[in-house]
Amino acid sequence: MVSPDVPPPSFVVAADGTRLATYRWPAEQPEGDGGEAARRPVVLLVHGFASSATANFAVTGWVRDLTRAGFDVVALDQRGHGASDSPDDPSRYGLPLLVDDVLAVLDAHDLDAVHYVGYSLGARVGWQTAVRAPERVLAAVLGGIPDGEPLARFDVPAARAHLETGAEVADRITAAYLTMADSVAGNDVRALVSLVEGMRGSGEPDADHPPQQPVLFATGSEDRILDRSRTLASAVPAGAFFEIPGRHHFNAPTSRHFRTAAIDFLTDAADDAPAPRRDLPPELARSWLLVPALGTDLAAAAASGADALVLDLEDSVDETRKDAAREAAVAWLAGGGRGWVRVNGRATSHWPRDVDALRGVAGLVGVVLSKTEAATEVTETSDRLGGDVPVVALVESAVGVEEAVAVARARGCARLAFGSADYRLDTGTGDTEVAMGYPRSRLVVASRVGGLPGPVDGPTTSSSRPALREDCETAVQLGLTGKLCAAPEQVGVVNEALSPTPTDVAWARTFLADFAARDRVVRDAGDLPRLGRAERIERLAAAYGVAPG
Structure with a gap:
């Protein structure tokens, strides 16, 4: 056992008023780092x-080893435990409330997304x-987790009788939990029994709807839930399993082998994972991930790292399923999801139903209007949505390209985007850099005339990463600043x-420092263009989290 310094708790107040004790430890910096190294x-x-x-x-070495590995650490006393409030009412417990507590802690500590380590x-x-x-969860380590009802073997009547009269508890598992509860400072055993009652029927791991993030499952070799934990791990698409040698359920957290496996897993996940998704304004969004609203794991798509998630109601949805797709998109957004929706074109019968269904939906960030060919189509869409929802005009035809300046100037237009596949179909143009040069440049010029940010380029249909990167480089050279993504794998590139x-x-940064040091005095004709470029780079670097190198 180790005894690291445990800071005084900082308290987070849950939605129902319960005070939750939290603790925070900073990552250790390597000698000579000077604070420059990026933390995990x-x-x-x-x-x-x-x-x-x-x-x-804290006393088992987890905090020490995680901070040494470069991780900042936040820990929580769950309600009913440690220094947190301990209500003696079963209705104040249950898995949904405990999840609410975790999200409240993340919000209070200003954490968009974390690696999660939980036991039992x-x-x-x-x-x-x-x-x-x-x-909110980039990757997870879940120790000692079986399927089935939470704390199913805990004998609540026997535990209450023990607390009231001192009666002996026959069930070995219940007795072990009560002994452990008594040994932990701050625990209110009566409240913990209420927690068990409140947990009954409140939810269990559903192998048919598992997490999509990387998850390491770990269970002791002597734990009776070992095989069930292994089965649960096999249901997770990005799941892995570690058998903790020589440990049972109650002493597994003290295992050095468990800590090492978990930290190695989280280190790999931190190095490989895309950056957490930010709520970037539409003018700064680079990657626009387009996914069918129907038949897609939207939660997994939202975790892809894309700057903008676009739920498609148009080309990827069969005519006979338009209503179902619309309902699915609205339900996901209203249920806590956030994203854009590509609606059907103004000339279709689906357009009014799409727009009316989306108006006022809480999670709607904006709409992408397909087959845009006139400024009035953008304005009518914006007005029908209430006038405060940004509209990205997707230009997909020769008429749309030639009307691009008027579209860019239309009230409600937030940005132009290029529907390259439908443009090629409309014009018979080939899929080459030269053939796509004119429509791309036309949208760039129209965006500048209309006072909009650079347009969003069409998707790369090839699965080749080099081809995608080459397309992106061409788009940047032409002045496009975003790109539709046909698959989550394209987002990072x-x-x-x-x-x-x-x-x-x-x-x-060097140029701006030098320019400031000479009191912003212009020395030659190139200084002002260089200043504009440097300020733009600095602004984008701050938005995207790019450090100098």
Whole structure:
């Protein structure tokens, strides 16, 4: 056991007024680093039943080893445990409330997304959090988690009788939990029994709807739930399993082998994962991931790292399924999702139904209007949505390209986008850089005339990463600043290719520092263009999180 310094708790107040104790430890910096090295994502630690953040993670070496590995760490005493409030009312517990607590802690600590480590009850909470709020969990380590009812073997009547009269508890598991609960400072055993009652029927891991993030499952070799945990892990698309040698359920968190496996897993996930999705304004969004509204795992798409998620009601949806797709999009957005929706063209009978259904939906960021050929189509769409929803005009025909200036100037138009495939179909143009040069340039010029940001380029249909990167480089040279993505795998390449390079950022900061040092005095005809470029690079670097190099 180790005894790291445990800071005084900072309290987060849950929606029902319960005070939750949280603790934070900064990552250790390598000697001579000077604070320049980028830290890995924050790790949130959530303990098991009848334990606490200190007992499960601080004195067992987890905090020490995670901070040494470069992770900031936040830990939580779950309600009913440690220094958190301990209501003695079963209705104040249950998995949905415990997930709410986790999200409240993330919000209070200003954390968009974290790596999650949970054990036993904390692992169950982690599973539900990763499914319910996938954009908040980058990767997870779930220890000692079986399928089935939470704490199913805990004998509540026997536990209450023990507390009231001192009667002996015959069930070995129940007795072990009560002994552990008594040994943890701050625990209110009566409240923990109420927690067990409140957990009954409140949810269990659903193998048919698993988390889509990378998840490491870990269970002791002597734990009776070992095989069930392994089965649950096999249901997760990006799941892995680690058998903790020589450990049972109650002493697994102290295993050095478990800690090492978990930290290696999180380190790999931190190095490989795309950056957390930001709510960028439409003028700065680089990657626009277009997915069918029907038949798509929208939660997984939202976790892709795309700057803008676009639910498609148009070309990817059969005519006979338009109503079902519209309903699916609205339900997902209203249920907590956030994204754009590509609606059917103004000339179709689906357009009014699409727009009317989307008006006022909480999670709607904006709409992409297909087959745009006139300014009035954009304005009518904007007005019908209430006038405060941005509209991206998707130009997909020769008429649309020639009307691009008027479209860009239309009230409600936030940006132009290029529907390259339908443009080629309309004009018979080939899919070459030369053939696509005119319509792309036309949209760039129209955007500038209309006071809009650079347009969004059409998708690359090839699955080749080099081909995608080459398309992005061409788009940048022509002045396009965003790109439609046909698959989640394209998002990372697009975001990188359409961002300033670290070398560009270093140049910009050097130039701006030099310009400021000479009191912003212009020396030659090239200074003002260089200043404009440097300021733009600095602005984009701040938005996209690009550091100088």
